[in-house]
Amino acid sequence: MTQLDSGALGRIGVTLDVRADGGHRDDAAMLESLGYSTIWIAGGQLATLDPLRDVIRATETIPVGSAIIPARMYASDSVVALRRDLEAVDPGRLITGLGGAHGDRPLRAMNAYLDSLDAADPPVPAGARMLSALGPRMLELSRDRAAGALPLLVTPEYTARARRILGEKAILAVMEYVVLESDPQLARGTVREPIxxxxxxxxxxxxxxxxGFAEEDIAGPSDRLLDRLVAWGDIDTVAARVTQHLDAGADQVVLVVQPTDPDTVPHAEWRALADALIG
Structure with missing residues (x-):
C-alpha cells in the first residue's frame, strides 16, 4: 500500500483490544466477517509490534492499522522493519498510524521521525501512514506528510474544523468512544476512567x-465532557453520532466500543453495531 484511499478504507472501522490469551486473533476474524472496513489496534496495548502481525495473519483482506505506534517508544527502524516484513507476505494491509511525539517540541519531533521513515530503505511512504493529529499544525503535517489524520476525543464540530484544515484529499478517520447503554450513570462510569x-x-x-471545554470539565472529567465525546445510549443514538461525524467531513468513524463489564469482550455490541451501521 503506497497510497491510502478513503473509498477503500471504508466508512466504519473498529478498534480491537489485545488479549493475553491470544483471543484477539479470533476477534479480528470475527470483525472482518461482520463487515467492518478496518481494524485498529490502540497504541497503549503495543508492548511489542507483534499484535499487528498477528491480526493481519488472522484475517484475509481487511486493512489493519496502528492507532497509534508511539514514536517515543519505537525507533523508526522498528516501524520500517514491520512494514517491510508485512509487505513481503501481505502487501497493502498495514496502515502505519503514528503519534506520541510529546514533549516541548512535538511537531519538530514528528517531522524528524517522518524524515527517518522517508530516508529508510525501503521507505514507509507518506501515503501509507496516518498521524494522530489534534492541533492545527499537526493536522497540517498530516495533510502534507501523511495520508491523513486519526484524531481521538473530538466532537463533530471538531471534525468539521479538521476537514477544513486537511482539505478535500487527505483522509480523516475519527475515533469515537461508544457505550451501548442507556443508563446515564452506568454509561458515563464505563468511560470516565479511560478518558x-x-x-x-x-x-x-x-x-x-x-x-471550548473548561479546565474543570477536563479535570473531572465532567458529565458534560463525556456526553460530548462519547456516543452512549441505544443503537439509534450511536448511529446518529456516527452520521454527524460523517456529515462533518470524516471519511471513516472508528468505533472504540467499551462494554459496561470491563471483563468481557464486546462481541454482542460489535454484532449489533455492524447490523445497524454496515447492514
Whole structure:
C-alpha cells in the first residue's frame, strides 16, 4: 500500500483490544466477517509490534492499522522493519498510524521521525501512514506528510474544523468512544476512567480547551465532557453520532466500543453495531 484511499478504507472501522490469551486473533476474524472496513489496534496495548502481525495473519483482506505506534517508544527502524516484513507476505494491509511525539517540541519531533521513515530503505511512504493529529499544525503535517489524520476525543464540530484544515484529499478517520447503554450513570462510569487517563496524556487537554471545554470539565472529567465525546445510549443514538461525524467531513468513524463489564469482550455490541451501521 503506497497510497491510502478513503473509498477503500471504508466508512466504519473498529478498534480491537489485545488479549493475553491470544483471543484477539479470533476477534479480528470475527470483525472482518461482520463487515467492518478496518481494524485498529490502540497504541497503549503495543508492548511489542507483534499484535499487528498477528491480526493481519488472522484475517484475509481487511486493512489493519496502528492507532497509534508511539514514536517515543519505537525507533523508526522498528516501524520500517514491520512494514517491510508485512509487505513481503501481505502487501497493502498495514496502515502505519503514528503519534506520541510529546514533549516541548512535538511537531519538530514528528517531522524528524517522518524524515527517518522517508530516508529508510525501503521507505514507509507518506501515503501509507496516518498521524494522530489534534492541533492545527499537526493536522497540517498530516495533510502534507501523511495520508491523513486519526484524531481521538473530538466532537463533530471538531471534525468539521479538521476537514477544513486537511482539505478535500487527505483522509480523516475519527475515533469515537461508544457505550451501548442507556443508563446515564452506568454509561458515563464505563468511560470516565479511560478518558480521564487520556486527558492527562500529551495534547489531549490542550485540544479540549481549544474545543471550548473548561479546565474543570477536563479535570473531572465532567458529565458534560463525556456526553460530548462519547456516543452512549441505544443503537439509534450511536448511529446518529456516527452520521454527524460523517456529515462533518470524516471519511471513516472508528468505533472504540467499551462494554459496561470491563471483563468481557464486546462481541454482542460489535454484532449489533455492524447490523445497524454496515447492514
Amino acid at each position: 480521564g487517563f487520556l486527558t492527562q496524556v500529551g495534547g489531549y487537554a490542550r485540544n479540549l480547551l481549544r474545543m
